[in-house]
Amino acid sequence: MLTPEMLPRLQRLLADADLDGWLLYDFRGTNAIAQGLLGFEGMLTRRIFALIPREGLPIGIAHAIEPNPWASWPQVWPLRTYSGWRALEAEVASLVAGKRIAMEYSAGDAIPYLDRVPAGVLEMVRAAGATVVSSGDLVSQVYATWTPAQRASHERAAEVIAAVARDTIAHAGAMIAAGTPAAEHELQQRILEAFARAGLETEHGPDVAASENAANPHYVPSSAAPRLVVRGDVLLVDLWARETRGGVYADQTWMASMGAPSDKVVHVWEAVRDARDAALTLLRDRIAAGRPVRGGEADDAARTVITTRGYGPQFWHRTGHSIDSRELHGSGPQIDNLESRDDRLLIPGVGFSIEPGVYIPGELGVRSEVNAFVGEDALLITPITPQRDLFVV
Known part of the structure; x- marks a missing residue:
């Protein structure tokens, strides 16, 4: 689970990979990796995003009617809210425009267990001006390893x-x-x-x-x-x-x-x-x-x-x-x-x-x-x- 203690290590990995951030996305449990890292339980009924930046504090985007899943999100980390799609897309764009980010995406669906983000969401993020690459190596290093x-x-x-x-x-x-x-x-x-x-x-x-x-x-x-x-x-x-x-x-x-x-x-x-x-x-x-x-x-x-x-x-x-x-x-x-x-x-x-x-x-x-x-x-x-x-x- 993403914690303040984990954040420095994760940001070093982002720097080593020449990434500006890792953008997590989930809707109705489509991305178990995002759910696990964010500590969410149960099924989200609205879309959420969270950016883990190379520098600075993570930023979450939550729907106004669904704050409960974010109970473990540290209070010092910004949490933005939205209601409509225009506001959501504007918030996403403000986080990713001009940046090179990782998402749970596998080109050509080469690795199905990693390919968790819908094509439409990728289109939205790319339209906002981001370059999207696979988070596969980050998943191996952060999510898949055993203590x-x-x-x-x-x-x-x-x-x-x-x-x-x-x-x-x-x-x-x-x-x-x-x-x-x-x-x-x-x-x-x-x-x-x-x-x-x-x-x-x-x-x-x-x-x-x-x-x-x-x-x-x-x-x-x-x-x-x-x-x-x-x-x-x-x-x-x-x-x-x-x-x-x-x-x-x-x-x-x-x-x-x-x-x-x-x-x-x-x-x-x-x-x-x-x-x-x-x-x-x-x-x-x-x-x-x-x-x-x-x-x-x-x-x-x-x-x-x-x-x-x-x-x-x-x-x-x-x-x-x-x-x-x-x-x-x-x-x-x-x-x-x-x-x-x-x-x-x-x-x-x-x-x-x-x-x-x-x-x-x-x-x-x-x-x-x-x-x-x-x-x-x-x-x-x-x-x-x-x-x-x-x-x-």
Whole structure:
């Protein structure tokens, strides 16, 4: 959240980027980045702007009937109000005319998670005489990075989640052995109960998918159409959670075979695991050497392994997503050169998932997911002990 304590650092970043300011905009929750930085909660029913200048105090523009969201705005910072569109456009122009400013904008929608400002608003700001550039690097440096306390929270959550995943897989096997196999949604509920006991929360899910259902990367188990997990199944367990009261999400996927796996299942698993490790090796080596690295390069490294093993067309999604200090699917750099063109550097303080997968419709899906955090000179990977071999239960 933007505070007087944060302001000097942010203004140094603006100066380093040769920017006159960062213009935040939101309306009806279209810009989660602006909402998070301004500390707003709930949905705005009127347009707002806030300029963080390279020098001087931030200036907010609020609608006259909606002052409540600005309760945390420091009293010493100017807060202008408007009622009509003419007044709003005049206020915006007075802030940005002749200036080079950053906004949540991505040319050509190259980075959808960053592209939060409507085209019409960009037209308004440019018509006022401003030069608009992407705030992508600022978002990485200010919004997406974790504090030491948040990193510690993530690490704790990651170890709990790993234990819950292993327990869920073992339980599925025990139920099969007892002759009373569990359904996917029952295993899902077991995970949620374990989260509650451990003081973790999640926004939705988790995903427990057997064989053909695992070929849908966003499958959701349901009691309305129960699917038992039986001998011969390949089981995918994808689970994510965070500590309550501001923790950072951990997000993992674990794989098991209910009984001896086929040669094909083993081949697919090894391709996915080796793709995961190829991405991590590239990142680890670059960061340790102090060399720049982008998420798209790690995506390419993983995709090359899966393509070489013959499953390239079955790897449908990016290798990983940002996990920022607020959101599971965050606004920081993505590990992606497939779905988007994210060319932002992976800088110290950002976290993300690494989760390549292979999906064969009607048959099986295999994914392996860990999380990573960029330190000053090393790459942290969670959980501490990632899955190496396919669990055979």
